[in-house]
Amino acid sequence: MNLRAVNAIYTFEMARTGRTLMQSIVSPVLSTSLYFVVFGAAIGSRITEIEGVSYGSFIVPGLIMMMLLTQSVANASFGIYFPRFTGTIYELLSAPVSFYEIVLGYVGAAATKSIVLGLIILATSGLFVPLQIAHPAWMLAFLVLTAVTFSLLGFIIGIWADGFEKLQIVPLLVITPLTFLGGSFYSISVLPPLWQTVTLFNPVVYLISGFRWAFFEIADVSVAVSLGMTMLFLVTCLATVWWIFRTGYRLKN
Amino acid sequence: MSSIISVRDLSKTYASGFQALKSIDLDIRRGEIFALLGPNGAGKTTLISIVCGIVNPSEGAVMVDGHDIVTDYRAARAMIGLVPQELTTDAFETVWATVSFSRGLFGKKKNPAHIAKVLKDLSLLDKKDDMIRTLSGGMKRRVLIAKALSHEPRILFLDEPTAGVDVELRKDMWDIVRSLRASGVTIILTTHYIEEAEEMADRIGIINNGEIILVEDKAELMRKLGQKQLKLELKKKLDAVPGELAAHRLTLNGDGSELIYTYDTQGERTGITALLDDLNRTGIGFRDLHTTQSSLEDIFVGLVRQGK
Incomplete structure (x- = not known):
């Protein structure tokens, strides 16, 4: 294994975050704070507790998840799309690195970024609402798993996209709606039965449910199912990436 | 190797x-x-x-x-x-x-x-x-x-x-x-x-x-593909290559002041001696002569044209 290459890619990508600190860290933290002000303080004060948790606290896991998903996808897709756009990808393709080393470097850096961001948002939310974390280890596990999975998804999007427009389409038209409809701001038990069933086809439901369970021990679906679905999504992304590098899709032809 | x-x-x-x-x-x-x-x-x-x-x-x-x-x-x-x-x-x-x-x-x-x-x-x-x-x-x-x-x-x-x-x-x-x-x-x-x-x-x-x-x-x-040209700067301009010299397949430059003889460096005989003899016989005088060798560029252009 070419660890030096993994390290080179990882360091390179992390340096990019350092240069774009405003965009990478400050703006997601600011927008999350705005959600707290609007949903937590302004509207939340009119909403009674959900399953024994105050509304302001209830939305914390959902908000972190939302940022985690959008940031993982955005970071990872841009990280691999930009070298394709500028043409510097030639070097990556001609280097003695295997696909999993490339993925480890890019996805590792994107996931690291999201995890750090998630923890910062968690700390920020602690300033607005009282927080309790019932299972810190599980909370971290869901955080890491989700960050890795959606960074992989972002990596795939970055390879599939052939323009900046396509790079934006998936986060805007797919990730954001699925997150909003996946129970970031409500428990799916408040929905009519038909919509509850429909919602179960939304993969984000399982992520948020599992993550929220780690905080408050309340969940829309069982934790085992959440974990299973997250793993399934992870494996699907890994298989897609493997296929991309095996066939050279959008990279070598 | x-x-x-x-x-x-x-x-x-x-x-x-x-x-x-x-x-x-x-x-x-x-x-x-x-x-x-x-x-x-x-x-x-x-x-x-x-x-x-x-x-x-x-x-x-x-x-x-x-x-x-x-x-x-x-x-x-x-x-x-x-x-x-x-x-x-x-x-x-x-x-x-x-x-x-x-x-x-x-x-x-x-x-x-x-x-x-x-x-x-x-x-x-x-x-x-x-x-x-x-x-x-x-x-x-x-x-x-x-x-x-x-x-x-x-x-x-x-x-x-x-x-x-x-x-x-x-x-x-x-x-x-x-x-x-x-x-x-x-x-x-x-x-x-x-x-x-x-x-x-x-x-x-x-x-x-x-x-x-x-x-x-x-x-x-x-060496193989290089052709050499012998250029003769004439004392008097010519309108056409004289008939006596036809066997040497000479060409005349644009304004008739130079006779150009192309020969293969690989050939057993370059034919230069015979050409000069014939020139003497016809009485065409020349002021100067020089040779040029085809560059790689000429060779390249020639080969690519051939391939088409």
Whole structure:
């Protein structure tokens, strides 16, 4: 294994975050704070507790998840799309690195970024609402798993996209709606039965449910199912990436 | 002599249906400078891209120092440095960071002294902390060369290295190429500037329409295909080549002041003596005479035309 290459890619990508600190860290933290002000303080004060948790606290896991998903996808897709756009990808393709080393470097850096961001948002939310974390280890596990999975998804999007427009389409038209409809701001038990069933086809439901369970021990679906679905999504992304590098899709032809 | 790169039966058809390479066989010798010449779209870059791992071949095999480029790609690619044709550089990184990144990517241990040496040879050392996007085109080209040399390759590909490059960089580059060759590095370059191939290369390959038309020692090629011309500057202008001299197949230049005799240096007899005898007999006087030899460019243009 070419660890030096993994390290080179990882360091390179992390340096990019350092240069774009405003965009990478400050703006997601600011927008999350705005959600707290609007949903937590302004509207939340009119909403009674959900399953024994105050509304302001209830939305914390959902908000972190939302940022985690959008940031993982955005970071990872841009990280691999930009070298394709500028043409510097030639070097990556001609280097003695295997696909999993490339993925480890890019996805590792994107996931690291999201995890750090998630923890910062968690700390920020602690300033607005009282927080309790019932299972810190599980909370971290869901955080890491989700960050890795959606960074992989972002990596795939970055390879599939052939323009900046396509790079934006998936986060805007797919990730954001699925997150909003996946129970970031409500428990799916408040929905009519038909919509509850429909919602179960939304993969984000399982992520948020599992993550929220780690905080408050309340969940829309069982934790085992959440974990299973997250793993399934992870494996699907890994298989897609493997296929991309095996066939050279959008990279070598 | 052992070959360091051997290409066998290599074909490439792009998804668009365009056949860029048609069953190519090519051997590059260890330690030589090999120039690949060909018109635009002949397949030069495709060939290089396949050897370097950027493009997947459709058929055929390539061995780099005994390592198959597909099954043993790590060993094969670790030996190769590539300077691409396009100025594809990062934008926001510093020169030092991007060159160090290349070394890491190729799995080499950090070696600031080597990076500093490469930058110094390319007159980039004083720009090492500059952001790449602030550099001029020529400087970016130097950065690309530095990246390729950062991991101490044994084989260096230069794809159109001097396209749009100033005289100074061209000189620096050829100095580097010569010193690399002296240290045993094999160099494969493609170029439009035939004088460069003529000056630098040990062997020359000509590719056209995805086929290798010819591979030859440069000296041999020049000797074999080179034609010489004898030009006679006349004392009095002529309207036409005199009938008595028809056997020599002479031509007259535009204003009738020069008679031109073309002969093959390979021929057993050049025919010059007979020509001069005949000139004497017809009483055509000449003021001066000189010979010219066809350049590689003439040979190249001739071959490519023939192929069409």
